[in-house]
Structure formats: structure tokens, C-alpha cells
Amino acid sequence: MAIPARNEATRIGAALEALAAQPHADSSIAAAIVHANNCTDATAAVARSVALPFPLIVIEAVMPSAESHIGHARRAVTEAAVAHLLRLGRPDGIVAGTDADSRVAGDWLGRLLAAFVPQIDAVCGVIALDGPISAPLARVREAEAEYAAMVARVTDWLDPLDHDPWPNHVWSWGANFAVRASTLSTVGGSPLVDLAEDRALHAALVRHDARIRHACDVQVFTSARADGRAPGGLADLLSDYATDQDALADFALEPAATTWDRAARRVAARARWGSRPGFGAAWAAQEAETPRLARQRVAVRALPAQTALLGRWLKDAADRSDSRVPLPGAGLSLQAAGH
Numbered sequence: 001m002a003i004p005a006r007n008e009a010t011r012i013g014a015a016l017e018a019l020a021a022q023p024h025a026d027s028s029i030a031a032a033i034v035h036a037n038n039c040t041d042a043t044a045a046v047a048r049s050v051a052l053p054f055p056l057i058v059i060e061a062v063m064p065s066a067e068s069h070i071g072h073a074r075r076a077v078t079e080a081a082v083a084h085l086l087r088l089g090r091p092d093g094i095v096a097g098t099d100a101d102s103r104v105a106g107d108w109l110g111r112l113l114a115a116f117v118p119q120i121d122a123v124c125g126v127i128a129l130d131g132p133i134s135a136p137l138a139r140v141r142e143a144e145a146e147y148a149a150m151v152a153r154v155t156d157w158l159d160p161l162d163h164d165p166w167p168n169h170v171w172s173w174g175a176n177f178a179v180r181a182s183t184l185s186t187v188g189g190s191p192l193v194d195l196a197e198d199r200a201l202h203a204a205l206v207r208h209d210a211r212i213r214h215a216c217d218v219q220v221f222t223s224a225r226a227d228g229r230a231p232g233g234l235a236d237l238l239s240d241y242a243t244d245q246d247a248l249a250d251f252a253l254e255p256a257a258t259t260w261d262r263a264a265r266r267v268a269a270r271a272r273w274g275s276r277p278g279f280g281a282a283w284a285a286q287e288a289e290t291p292r293l294a295r296q297r298v299a300v301r302a303l304p305a306q307t308a309l310l311g312r313w314l315k316d317a318a319d320r321s322d323s324r325v326p327l328p329g330a331g332l333s334l335q336a337a338g339h
Contacts, residue, residue: 001032002081004073005100009041012100016050022109026053033057035077069194078190082181096178101223111218121183121210125176125218137242143303150310159267168214170252174198176220209280248297255298256309
């Protein structure tokens with residue numbers, strides 16, 4: 001387990017206790033590593049006070065201001081986890097990451113290990129908010145969940161992957177992200193970016209043709225607080241959702257037209273590429289060189305309409321004999337419809 005933490009004295013205990021309560025935690029968890037970085041509270045002491053059925057390693061670090069962000073913290077704790085597994089002679093062991101303000105579900109460990117069938121390199125689970133939330137935020141989260149589920153369904157229908165079948169999802173949260181140590185080393189470790197290191201790691205895995213399972217039943221409860229530790233992170237996003245009528249949805253979600261176009265182009269490119277290795281890097285290059293595939297964000301208020309639009313296109317396409325191809329006129333007309 002790899003857990004970055006900064007000033008989480010009030011939450012790290014619950015995070016570790018949830019891990020300790022997992023069935024077979026004593027034999028399945030090689031260690032929990034807490035990277036207490038730049039803490040001014042008792043995070044490290046609280047972590048050490050928790051009774052655990054597996055080893056605990058607490059690393060207390062003071063990072064220079066230029067490195068004092070989630071990218072360096074996640075890199076440091078995952079590197080420590082990989083090194084620990086190598087010392088144990090387990091180079092293909094699993095580095096499972098979560099956050100200090102999060103609690104794994106009671107069946108999390110069993111479901112995570114079940115998702116790691118031999119051909120899987122990484123597993124992305126889902127998160128649920130832990131604690132009461134306002135009515136406006138609840139409405140936005142419901143609309144976001146409905147659209148995200150439709151995006152996942154359409155993407156799977158257009159560009160299905162044998163290792164990641166429906167039902168799946170679109171998320172890659174650092175609070176619920178596990179990667180084989182060997183795979184993590186292959187991609188160069190957790191990316192040193194100051195924001196969205198989880199999304200950057202997911203992109204690196206895809207570029208390296210890693211087989212990622214997006215498992216809907218591997219769940220973590222993460223804090224619904226508004227005072228997050230990473231500027232621009234989940235806490236800021238939730239605050240925007242609750243207070244800003246013009247807020248943009250999570251980066252993982254794009255307008256319906258872009259979602260459809262990206263998946264349709266990718267499956268066509270995949271067919272041309274064939275079984276050769278290197279498709280992930282080739283597709284990333286094609287995306288970077290294709291203006292209409294530049295990443296776009298969708299407004300929160302547009303999510304219900306976008307969900308309906310994707311659903312209608314999916315139904316229309318499913319009624320066609322040549323079902324897994326773009327709809328007629330899926331170029332500029334669909335692009336315009338998505339805005």
C-alpha cells in the first residue's frame with residue numbers, strides 16, 4: 001500500500017484501520033507505506049499508533065517548495081513500495097495506492113485481487129464521497145455519474161477491449177489506483193506533475209500498451225471536504241460543482257461528439273495497426289497531431305443533455321447493420337451538436 005499524506009492526523013488512522021479490517025490483510029498486504037511529507041501535525045505519530053496486521057513503514061520527508069506537490073509525493077511513496085517488493089523478491093507484486101483522507105470498502109482487497117487476473121497490469125477502481133454533501137453537489141454528482149456511465153458504455157461498444165469489458169468506467173483516481181511494480185517501473189514511475197498525477201499515470205500506461213481494468217466493484221470512500229491538500233484537485237472540483245453554475249466537469253469527461261469521434265477513430269486506427277506492439281504510443285501521437293482530437297471539457301449544466309445525446313446515438317447506431325462505425329454525418333454536424 002502506498003499512501004501519501006500531508007497534515008492528515010485526523011484521517012490517516014481511519015485510512016489504515018480500513019486496510020487492517022480487510023479479510024486476509026495479514027497475508028495479502030506486504031506493507032503499508034505512509035509518506036508523511038511536509039507535515040506540521042501528528043500525521044506520522046498517529047499512523048504509527050494504529051495496530052496493523054502487516055508491517056507499517058512511515059517516511060517523514062521535508063520537500064523543497066518546488067517539489068512540494070502531489071506528483072513528487074506520489075512518486076516517492078510508490079518508489080518506496082516498489083523497492084519494498086523487490087526486497088521481498090516480488091518484482092511483479094501490486095503497488096496499490098490510496099489517499100490518507102480515504103477509506104477502502106470492506107471488500108476492497110478481495111475485489112482488487114480478483115480484478116488482477118494474470119493478464120492485467122493495472123486496476124482503476126471507483127470512489128464514493130465520504131460524508132454529507134449539499135443538495136446542489138449531490139445533483140451534479142448524479143448527473144456526472146450518469147454521463148460517465150454512458151461514456152463508458154459507448155466507448156466500450158465502439159472500441160471494446162477484451163481485458164476491460166463492460167461494465168467498466170472512465171476514472172483513474174489516485175485514491176484507488178493499483179499497478180504491478182514491474183509495469184510501474186516500465187513506464188518510468190508515477191509522473192512528476194503538480195496536478196492530476198493519477199491521470200498522467202493512466203496516460204503513460206496507455207501509451208505503453210498496459211492492460212488496465214476499470215473495475216466498478218473496487219470501491220474507496222474519499223473525503224468530501226472542501227479544504228483539499230492539492231490545489232486544483234478533487235476538493236476544488238467539488239467546491240466548483242457546488243457553487244459555480246458555469247463549472248466544467250472532470251477532465252475525464254468530454255462533449256458527446258468528441259467522445260464518439262475519439263472512440264470511432266481509435267477503433268479504426270487499432271484495426272489498421274493490427275496485433276503489433278506500440279499501438280498506445282502511436283495513437284497518442286495521432287491524437288496530438290489531430291486538432292479535432294484535442295482534449296475538451298464539458299459544462300456541468302450540459303451533462304443531462306449530453307447523456308441523452310450519446311444514448312440516442314448509441315441506440316440509432318445499434319439499429320444499423322454496420323453498428324460499430326460512426327453515424328452518418330458524424331463529422332461537423334455531431335461536433336456542432338456537442339456544444
